[in-house]
Amino acid sequence: MANRVAIVAVAQTRYHPNREDVNEGELAYEAIAQVIGETGLDFSEDGGIGLAITSSDDYWDGRTISNNIVQAAVGAHMSDEGKVCEDGLNAIYSAYTRIVSGRQDLVIVCSHMKESQADKSMVENLTMDPMFLRPFGIDYLTASALQARCYMEKYGITSEQCAKVAVKNRGNARNNPFAQEPLAITVDDVLNSEVMADPIRLLDSKPVSDGACAMILASEERARKLTAKPIWILGVSNCYEAHYLGERDLAACDALSTAAQKAYRMADIKDPVREIQVAEICEEFSYQELLWYAGLGLCGAGEGGRLIDSGVTQMGGSLAVNPSGGMLSGVPNIVGGMSRAAEIVLQLRGEAAARQVEGPRIGLAHGYTGMCGQLQCVMVLGN
Amino acid sequence: MEGWTIEQLEGKDVFVIEGQVAIPNNYSAGIVGSRFLVELRDNCRIMGIRCPKCDRCYVPPKSTCMECFGQLTEFVEVGKSGTLLTFTVDHHTTPVQTASPPNVYGIIKLDGADTGLLHLIGEVDGKAVKSGMRLEAVFNEERRGSILDIKYFRPAEAG
Ligand SMILES: [Zn+2]
Numbered sequence: 001m002a003n004r005v006a007i008v009a010v011a012q013t014r015y016h017p018n019r020e021d022v023n024e025g026e027l028a029y030e031a032i033a034q035v036i037g038e039t040g041l042d043f044s045e046d047g048g049i050g051l052a053i054t055s056s057d058d059y060w061d062g063r064t065i066s067n068n069i070v071q072a073a074v075g076a077h078m079s080d081e082g083k084v085c086e087d088g089l090n091a092i093y094s095a096y097t098r099i100v101s102g103r104q105d106l107v108i109v110c111s112h113m114k115e116s117q118a119d120k121s122m123v124e125n126l127t128m129d130p131m132f133l134r135p136f137g138i139d140y141l142t143a144s145a146l147q148a149r150c151y152m153e154k155y156g157i158t159s160e161q162c163a164k165v166a167v168k169n170r171g172n173a174r175n176n177p178f179a180q181e182p183l184a185i186t187v188d189d190v191l192n193s194e195v196m197a198d199p200i201r202l203l204d205s206k207p208v209s210d211g212a213c214a215m216i217l218a219s220e221e222r223a224r225k226l227t228a229k230p231i232w233i234l235g236v237s238n239c240y241e242a243h244y245l246g247e248r249d250l251a252a253c254d255a256l257s258t259a260a261q262k263a264y265r266m267a268d269i270k271d272p273v274r275e276i277q278v279a280e281i282c283e284e285f286s287y288q289e290l291l292w293y294a295g296l297g298l299c300g301a302g303e304g305g306r307l308i309d310s311g312v313t314q315m316g317g318s319l320a321v322n323p324s325g326g327m328l329s330g331v332p333n334i335v336g337g338m339s340r341a342a343e344i345v346l347q348l349r350g351e352a353a354a355r356q357v358e359g360p361r362i363g364l365a366h367g368y369t370g371m372c373g374q375l376q377c378v379m380v381l382g383n
Numbered sequence: 384m385e386g387w388t389i390e391q392l393e394g395k396d397v398f399v400i401e402g403q404v405a406i407p408n409n410y411s412a413g414i415v416g417s418r419f420l421v422e423l424r425d426n427c428r429i430m431g432i433r434c435p436k437c438d439r440c441y442v443p444p445k446s447t448c449m450e451c452f453g454q455l456t457e458f459v460e461v462g463k464s465g466t467l468l469t470f471t472v473d474h475h476t477t478p479v480q481t482a483s484p485p486n487v488y489g490i491i492k493l494d495g496a497d498t499g500l501l502h503l504i505g506e507v508d509g510k511a512v513k514s515g516m517r518l519e520a521v522f523n524e525e526r527r528g529s530i531l532d533i534k535y536f537r538p539a540e541a542g
Binding site: 020021029062063116119121125128131132133136137138139141142145146147148149150153194195196197198200223242244245246247252362 | 397399402403404405408410412416420426441442443447449468469470472473474475477478479481483488489490492498499501502503509514528529531
């Protein structure tokens with residue numbers, strides 16, 4: 001049996017539309033200082049944190065090697081360091097493998113992003129193939145609108161059902177002190193908001209957001225000494241699919257299905273709906289939560305609309321999804337997946353305060369990177 | 384500088400520097416992509432590439448089959464017409480847009496292709512665009528070896 005790995009401390013900044021008062025390093029440090037303070041750990045060679053893995057994005061940060069500026073803040077000075085230029089859940093995955101291998105017993109991870117620093121559409125357009133996609137001047141919103149229609153038309157998903165996701169998540173955010181834009185809105189408010197790229201409306205989309213998230217991962221031996229409430233990584237996997245939209249079935253999310261099935265197999269989850277009590281998933285647009293439900297095996301293909309209608313994923317339902325308010329309430333890209341995992345850790349520790357789900361034992365965290373969820377990462381956590 | 388603390392500084396006198404990442408790049412279209420672009424430019428032909436093992440025709444063409452990882456060499460001309468798989472009437476304004484909104488984008492499965500081609504849809508009101516409709520390519524008079532040598536796709540003549 002491989003080494004077990006636990007998350008022993010988590011912290012997030014409050015998410016904010018524009019943190020121009022701090023640079024990326026200072027922003028990251030707000031979360032770093034909390035996990036260091038909570039565990040009393042340092043970066044000494046003897047028994048300290050042996051590795052820092054950050055996740056950030058060069059183009060969003062406007063500098064290549066975007067981890068340069070957080071080097072001191074995350075304890076990477078004269079130390080082992082790694083960077084994941086992908087959603088932060090992949091940084092946790094990376095840290096996990098270092099501990100499982102026995103190479104490290106304590107790793108700090110941090111995901112930081114100031115979306116306010118750059119224009120979203122320009123950054124996203126630059127991620128696209130320069131011959132066949134970039135010349136159209138599109139961004140992820142346009143791409144997601146193509147996916148949303150494909151998915152909705154194939155399965156008869158309605159705009160009302162998508163709007164319910166926005167209403168649920170923005171409403172849940174009212175219980176989350178870290179949330180940027182908690183809102184008491186109705187389905188009609190969403191349906192009457194400005195059309196951005198048909199069928200996606202303004203309130204179906206997440207706002208521009210700045211913030212950081214940090215956590216400390218430990219081997220079982222170290223975790224037991226650091227906390228009475230270690231949260232174990234029971235399963236994790238990621239999966240990557242085609243970049244070019246026309247090569248994918250946009251009404252499905254095959255990469256997510258594969259990642260989820262692998263993570264469940266590793267965690268010995270056979271029936272995710274019955275065995276998982278709380279999930280935090282990344283949804284930059286409301287339709288995505290419904291599509292990802294199926295990818296995550298929480299319902300059958302095309303049944304995401306029925307699942308949201310059933311109320312199962314609401315607070316108080318048997319599988320609450322995004323009690324924190326998700327990304328729709330304002331969480332930056334890149335930070336998304338790590339912040340989802342941090343929320344699951346709080347849930348499993350019973351420390352999620354007003355957004356606490358009753359007595360969860362198994363939680364699910366999800367993050368994606370790229371256009372229409374090209375890279376998907378799934379993590380199963382348990383207390 | 385005496386007497387300053389972080390608390391006193393916080394949120395005050397924030398200095399924000401404007402800058403930009405601007406690096407001209409020269410991207411090779413590669414062996415397969417170049418053939419596609421040259422055929423578009425010189426002959427108004429839309430070329431796909433077929434994997435004989437998977438019996439799958441990629442448009443735009445690519446060098447490696449993503450199903451079997453085989454090297455692809457078998458170019459085939461696909462139709463200039465096809466079926467609309469999905470679309471969006473895009474209203475939001477961005478600095479990267481090539482034309483002011485609304486723009487209509489779609490993914491079109493050309494006759495003979497097994498993948499969809501992302502392109503603009505023109506000569507039709509956004510409200511009249513429907514998934515499943517037949518579209519045909521309209522080529523620019525002046526072509527320079529670009530995916531935009533196809534000006535857009537428009538509703539195909541009936542029959
Ligand atoms: Zn093949």
